[in-house]
Amino acid sequence: MESMRGFFILGFAICTFLLYQAWQKDYGPQSQQQEVNEQFGQKDAVVDSEIKSSNLIEVVTDVFKVKIDRVGGDVVYAELNDYNRELDSEKEKVVLFDYRDRLYQAKSALLGNGAPDNQLPRATYQVKQNAYQLADGKNELEIPLTWVNEDGVEFTKTFKFKRDDYEIGVEYKVKNQSSNDRTYNFVAELIRDQKPTGLEEKSSFGMSPFIGVAYSPEERKYEKMSVEDLVEEPINVTRQGGWIGYLQHYFISAWIPEQQEQIKVTTTVKSNQDTVIRFIQPTVSVPAQSESVINATLYVGPKILKRLEAAAPGLEKSLDLSWVWWIGLPLYKLMQFFFSFVGNWGLAIILVTLVVKALLYPLSAAQYRSMANMRKLAPKMQQLKERYGEDKQRMQQEMMKMYKDEGANPFGGCLPMILQFPIFIALYYVLFEAVELRHAPFVAWIQDLSVADPYFVLPLLMGGSMWLMQKLQPQSPTMDPMQQKIMSYLPIVFTVFMLFFPAGLVLYWLCNNLISVAQQQYITKKIEKQHAAKSK
Template structure:
């Protein structure tokens, strides 16, 4: 296989991938309006039949998130991320994850057992010292305590602790059993939401449909995602030690995390109106009369911040879904983060990552370019062979292989480096699509968001020009028929059309990759052309 055919295979592979992604992109069913009620499971979370009212909600302000807590049951029903706009230039419209207004997405937690606050409807109405809490300047954390005492004298305190600079919330139930009898309780943590689109998918890249659905850690695994459709057909029912359960959407995640040394039961359910729930139940806790015990769990609600996800729970970082190329994508992502730490520009970080990749692949690329240069030097001889044996393809191939052997040329030398670029391209495709840091990240000038397409198509057109230049430097194969040559000539145009709709960050990588390739190829080609001719290899006679 000659270099031109390797180039064709690479282009065909990438085009096939892009076409597959485009085919996969669809818009799921629009769910109907739902009540703000949690689905009952093996151990149900009893919920109010009416939606939360903004009049009696407890407000919590941290440096990163605005929360609202419903006193009836003590659920977090609202979470607005202060550092993330829905649209680039609209700072007054922030990304809202949990919501109770025109949709339902909430983090519910409950205690079940005799006299427990969530055994009956309406659920217990917790009292609190204040209606509003704010993480003050200079404070590292903020605790919001809620309290309720039943008629038997058992006091339940439900506390949420918010930490500066973190999206992880610690939730603790303190049970003080001053009744005359021993008590047992089960803690249930669940996330309940409708299946409505978030409104953030509309700005997504051509060819890639953002995943929205359930994610959890099955037994002996750290990460598995299930879309809503699959969940209706086959609900989750499993148990494991530790782990986590959550909902994923583009760039953001909410997840309940139990203590990692506890055995939990994980279940899911989908109501007829499409409201969906994922939950876990912790082991039964016994609280003898006159004694107190605590139950705790963590809740993560925020962006897919790799560092915070890694610290929150084993496997939660896998929610930054880099598909089958994660083993390439994760190092590239961390390398980009490293460059950004001192460059403060994600576009420049992408350029430096490209330079690193091209440097690491240079030994292979140099072999490819030497092969191309040697093939170019053989063009006159190849043309003569074509004129002599053009009508006899089998003889033509035999004579060409004989010539390659005599001249010490390797027609296969150009394929491997090109094919190695394919998984790197796909890895960066996923990194740039999944990395929340690239969302609304500017480069310079007219490119103010590297996660969406170049609004004026400048980068795609430059990329197409660089691809055309690379193609012009490739040696032409005399064995290619006119149809193959015509297809090859259209590849830069096809790629340019695809890249018109792809994230500017990805196109920037591909443009830089091509320009560095052209420079490297010119350097190696000149060295080969200026080198003295090697003596022909003698063919041993039998």
């Protein structure tokens, strides 16, 4: 029963944590900000313009379909080929950038005298064709867009795509064929409205996925801010390299400058709550009769750890595992390791559970030995209750003396349960953040481990395993009937909570309980044999 107290403590901690997460869904005040700021003597916001379908260039690769607006050369649409919007919808894919009934785009511009984006309307680039596709057997695809100003300065904006890659290279090549030196500033920005994506509706227990901007402060490599935070405190920092991004559930878009460049990062929240995060690079000089090249990278796709690590320093932090990252990251990598062998994320979770229980076995063994000793002391404890039942203080003194003489620890069952709390929360974040577990099947009726079991089979089995654990634990004679009754309801309470949790998390807890029962039976029988041998 002492172990069930541990369950009660753990359950209270978990529920408190999850209620806190739900409460953290911000509804802060909104205010109007200036829509266009002045930076470095230039406009640092790329002006919105109406998008016409006739101006769009469609690009299809193995991983996505992208549309680029010839006016300004912005990426205004990105559809991910490998990610269905809904579990059973092969035709409808996840769309990140969009220009149709919402606003989410990746803009880039050159500012300066005679630059393509220094005028309104922005320059319309020329391109050889309006549709491109990465051909079979080819690993790269380049799409050059060109524009020449009235002074004869040629600007070529080239988009570079690679097979099996969510990074899009963006290169500006400036050929200054005029007789005057030129200077330009490169600006990259992400702009997004606040419309829900529809991809975050199946979050569990009120925990809503974060939607907002993120960037890499030089000292921390990662910081995220909601729209409400940006209204109160806009970003205005300078650093070398890094990245800026926009987060939503499982996916991210990010602009990545060349890491040796010094950039200035700023944000703007417009009066209609459209949010812009941008960086501007220092002035680039292009002498007369010479050329210069400016490069940047746009990542648009899933938050897959290895891809994020390869794209930019600190971008992997956008796989946000909160304060338990130090546990969550090893768990995530361990799950990936097991999945590479078994090919099923449910089985990978079971194997991770076995590893966790093996690592905690010394503590669990101490817990079960304590429980076995407590069971042996049950008759003596009953005698103490009958002898000192009216004198609570004397009874407590005699019980402590008995525990000391017999080497029993009444609180031995609590520590392993408390240690399970950060592991439980870490796995919760992993299941909530890891895109690999989105729409990941396990068995038969469970086709998505990231959402609740549709038929509640796993929660009911988990509740049954808790009931079994409870029956195998010794009853404390010092516990009053009301406490015993409350403890007896714990399996039901936990079952109700688990109805709303991701199936993968319930699977972990069910396996954890079943392994605990097996360990408890093994150690209890071993101790009983030792006691029987001593009594002979």
